[in-house]
Amino acid sequence: MRTAYTSDQIRAAERALMARLPEGTLMSRAASGLASACVRALARVRGLVYGSRVVLLIGSGDNGGDALYAGARLAARGARVDAILAGSRAHQAGLAALRAAGGRAAEFAPDAARELVSAADLVMDGLVGIGSAGALREPYGTLAGLVADAPGLVVAVDVPSGVDASTGRVDGPAVRAHATVTFGAYKIGLLVDPGASFCGTVELVDIGLGPYLPDADVAAPTAGDVAGLLPSPAAESDKYRRGVLGIVAGSDTFTGAAVLSVGGAIRAGAGMVRFASVEESVRYVRARWPEAVTTVLAPGSTGVLDDIGRVQAWVVGPGLGTGSHARDLVAEILGTDLPVLVDADGLTHVARDRSLLRRTGPTLLTPHAGELARLLDVPREDVEARRIEHVRRAAHELGATVLLKGSTTLVAEEDRPVRVNSTGTPWLATGGTGDVLSGIAGALLAGGLSCYDAASCAAYLHGLAGRAAAAGSARGARPGGEAAIAALDVAEALPDVVRAL
Numbered sequence: 001m002r003t004a005y006t007s008d009q010i011r012a013a014e015r016a017l018m019a020r021l022p023e024g025t026l027m028s029r030a031a032s033g034l035a036s037a038c039v040r041a042l043a044r045v046r047g048l049v050y051g052s053r054v055v056l057l058i059g060s061g062d063n064g065g066d067a068l069y070a071g072a073r074l075a076a077r078g079a080r081v082d083a084i085l086a087g088s089r090a091h092q093a094g095l096a097a098l099r100a101a102g103g104r105a106a107e108f109a110p111d112a113a114r115e116l117v118s119a120a121d122l123v124m125d126g127l128v129g130i131g132s133a134g135a136l137r138e139p140y141g142t143l144a145g146l147v148a149d150a151p152g153l154v155v156a157v158d159v160p161s162g163v164d165a166s167t168g169r170v171d172g173p174a175v176r177a178h179a180t181v182t183f184g185a186y187k188i189g190l191l192v193d194p195g196a197s198f199c200g201t202v203e204l205v206d207i208g209l210g211p212y213l214p215d216a217d218v219a220a221p222t223a224g225d226v227a228g229l230l231p232s233p234a235a236e237s238d239k240y241r242r243g244v245l246g247i248v249a250g251s252d253t254f255t256g257a258a259v260l261s262v263g264g265a266i267r268a269g270a271g272m273v274r275f276a277s278v279e280e281s282v283r284y285v286r287a288r289w290p291e292a293v294t295t296v297l298a299p300g301s302t303g304v305l306d307d308i309g310r311v312q313a314w315v316v317g318p319g320l321g322t323g324s325h326a327r328d329l330v331a332e333i334l335g336t337d338l339p340v341l342v343d344a345d346g347l348t349h350v351a352r353d354r355s356l357l358r359r360t361g362p363t364l365l366t367p368h369a370g371e372l373a374r375l376l377d378v379p380r381e382d383v384e385a386r387r388i389e390h391v392r393r394a395a396h397e398l399g400a401t402v403l404l405k406g407s408t409t410l411v412a413e414e415d416r417p418v419r420v421n422s423t424g425t426p427w428l429a430t431g432g433t434g435d436v437l438s439g440i441a442g443a444l445l446a447g448g449l450s451c452y453d454a455a456s457c458a459a460y461l462h463g464l465a466g467r468a469a470a471a472g473s474a475r476g477a478r479p480g481g482e483a484a485i486a487a488l489d490v491a492e493a494l495p496d497v498v499r500a501l
């Protein structure tokens with residue numbers, strides 16, 4: 001599990017560790033890790049450090065200090081290093097080290113800064129780190145803008161400046177980095193959007209903080225965590241013991257969602273899928289997935305669960321419709337004691353009548369930002385800007401496990417760390433992939449995982465499967481080697497992805 005922390009948590013741990021070490025030890029560890037990462041990056045793009053042009057953007061705090069010391073190390077290896085001093089002051093010892101190693105430094109001036117940045121092989125962003133508060137002030141905002149057009153590599157020191165390290169919130173301009181070298185532990189804002197999308201690849205430099213960190217409020221499962229959680233069949237397994245999932249989805253108008261949800265469940269390893277819907281949807285599901293056992297629901301019929309047969313978990317909602325019959329089906333399923341995943345139109349019914357969620361069995365809700373906004377009755381922009389806060393609030397207020405979809409997916413449950421998943425790819429932003437996700441998570445629920453684990457594993461596998469489908473390979477993408485995908489490709493890529501875990 002990769003754990004992540006707020007700025008305050010990191011600071012407290014740093015204080016505790018610093019009290020036991022000679023002054024300057026931590027900054028020296030940070031700068032050394034940062035310089036090594038820059039050397040590797042320069043070696044990749046230029047072949048060598050000697051003669052490369054490096055520009056340091058320096059703010060007034062210790063984040064600038066890290067960059068100055070790392071710049072000094074690069075200068076000592078023959079890089080031509082220029083520091084742009086953008087703050088009211090600069091870390092004096094760091095500045096002296098840079099100068100002693102042959103680097104240069106000058107106060108920020110717009111034209112000179114533009115010229116330096118546009119000629120740099122590597123720009124190091126040491127404007128602000130975990131000490132940042134609110135939107136970037138000038139001239140930092142201008143520098144973040146210059147960096148956006150930089151032809152060279154952009155390496156953020158600890159956190160891309162402009163990203164709130166504790167939440168991932170971005171108010172105004174921010175540095176968009178190719179890589180972020182972060183110290184001691186992951187900050188929450190590096191894993192959660194919108195911040196996460198400014199980081200590029202994130203590299204963690206160990207400075208010895210581990211023993212001083214508190215229990216994490218945010219964690220990202222790794223491949224090993226997911227492999228350890230996934231149910232796998234044993235010799236005595238049969239289809240019932242592996243987990244029977246009931247899916248109630250689709251309508252006369254929306255048949256595709258049902259096909260995709262059933263596909264996700266089958267490919268994710270449900271022992272059996274029992275699917276129930278109106279005739280039109282059942283016809284499409286039968287044609288694509290003969291493995292599913294189907295029940296045709298007469299229009300308007302209720303009291304149908306006994307006809308569908310025994311299941312261990314339910315998925316309800318994809319393509320179901322927002323009319324009163326759909327509402328009755330959602331209510332009936334939520335009236336059971338079984339784990340229930342509510343998605344799509346199912347969420348509309350729950351948003352209209354929260355009392356549907358007063359139940360004894362476990363509930364997993366899988367909204368995107370717009371659906372979560374409706375569930376909480378807040379503007380969608382608020383959810384998108386402060387995703388962690390809203391997903392936590394939803395789990396608390398609705399008494400359910402909540403999976404918030406997006407480019408990074410969040411899973412919240414009362415009194416548990418928020419789980420973050422960033423395995424996805426922008427190619428997944430296409431119609432129907434959410435329906436596949438509902439089937440995957442449903443299959444894992446039926447297989448005996450808790451809502452929390454089912455949701456986190458499903459998000460992980462779904463993201464990787466999207467990546468694999470876009471790359472045409474379970475081993476992931478080659479740069480430039482990706483193409484558009486259809487939602488069913490994601491379901492079809494699942495077995496390869498699970499094999500490669």
Ligand SMILES: NC(=O)C1=CN([C@@H]2O[C@H](COP(=O)(O)OP(=O)(O)OC[C@H]3O[C@@H](n4cnc5c(N)ncnc54)[C@H](O)[C@@H]3O)[C@@H](O)[C@H]2O)[C@@H](O)CC1
Pocket residue numbers: 014015018026027028030059060061062063064066127128129130131132133134135136137138140157158159183207
């Ligand atoms: N504390 C430690 O033990 C260590 C700290 N390290 C580095 O120190 C950083 C934290 O240093 P600081 O606490 O000095 O804080 P920062 O360097 O992150 O920022 C503080 C400075 O930025 C200014 N500032 C804050 N918000 C701003 C905004 N929105 N626009 C413009 N200026 C703004 C403040 O006035 C202050 O001068 C970490 O991110 C990391 O890079 C590392 O050297 C590792 C060890």
Ligand SMILES: [K+]
Pocket residue numbers: 063125126127128129156157158159160161
């Ligand atoms: K920074």
